[in-house]
Amino acid sequence: MPASVRYDDVEVGTEIGPERYPIHRLTLVKYCGASGDFNVIHWNERIARQAGLPDVIAHGMLTMAEAARLVTDWVGDPGAVVEYGVRFAKPVVVPDDDEGVEVVVAGRVAEKLGDKQAVIELAATSGGIDVLAKARAVVQLA
Numbered sequence: 554m555p556a557s558v559r560y561d562d563v564e565v566g567t568e569i570g571p572e573r574y575p576i577h578r579l580t581l582v583k584y585c586g587a588s589g590d591f592n593v594i595h596w597n598e599r600i601a602r603q604a605g606l607p608d609v610i611a612h613g614m615l616t617m618a619e620a621a622r623l624v625t626d627w628v629g630d631p632g633a634v635v636e637y638g639v640r641f642a643k644p645v646v647v648p649d650d651d652e653g654v655e656v657v658v659a660g661r662v663a664e665k666l667g668d669k670q671a672v673i674e675l676a677a678t679s680g681g682i683d684v685l686a687k688a689r690a691v692v693q694l695a
Contacts, residue, residue, distance in 0.1 A: 557629030560669040560694040569627045569660035569673065574619040576611050576645060577653035584615045598649065610644035616656060616684055617641075620677045623658040624690045635670060636691040645679045654679055660690075669694045 578596070585591045590612055593600040601609045617639050625631040647654050657678050664672040675688035 554630045554632075556633040556693060556695045558627065558692075558694050560665070560671070563662055563665065563671055563694060565662055565665060567662040569662075570623050571657050571659035572623050572626070574622070574656045574658065575653055576615070576619075576647055576656060577651075578609065578647055578649055580615070580653070581609065581611060581647060584612055588612065588614065590614070606644065606646070608646050608648060611647050611654075611656075613641045613644075616645050616677065616679075617688075619656050620658045620675050620685055620688055621690065623660055623675065624673055624692060627660070628692045628694065633693045634690055635693050637689070639675070639677075639688040640686040642683045642686040643679075645684050656684065663689075666691070 581595050585595060594604055594606060594610060595612055596609060598609055621637055645654060645656060658675060660673045660675045662671050663674040670691055670693055673690045673692060677685040
């Protein structure tokens with residue numbers, strides 16, 4: 554499936570999102586199974602606290618995936634992502650309640666490159682705290 558966003562229709566400064574992605578303890582259990590990452594800090598409060606964390610935290614790769622989801626949903630084709638990278642700034646703490654937590658992701662076209670590519674800068678927060686830094690994707694547009 555080719556990208557549905559046309560290079561000529563995009564300007565530097567074009568905003569993407571924000572989108573809200575809920576994360577609950579059940580999300581973490583499912584991600585453990587899907588990823589094979591059963592590190593106890595993602596499901597055991599006692600161990601997470603012994604490790605110096607405030608509570609169970611979401612997998613960094615799960616947070617990274619939610620940020621990428623904003624880009625792939627916008628561009629219309631997961632295969633259009635040419636490059637993607639982030640730095641983890643703060644963990645996403647997931648309380649043991651019915652509400653969980655939200656990761657809010659927003660993006661902005663930062664640069665248009667040759668060959669119909671664009672650089673997307675991303676911001677991801679949870680509870681108003683930046684959880685990703687230097688989050689950036691390069692996408693191939695139509």
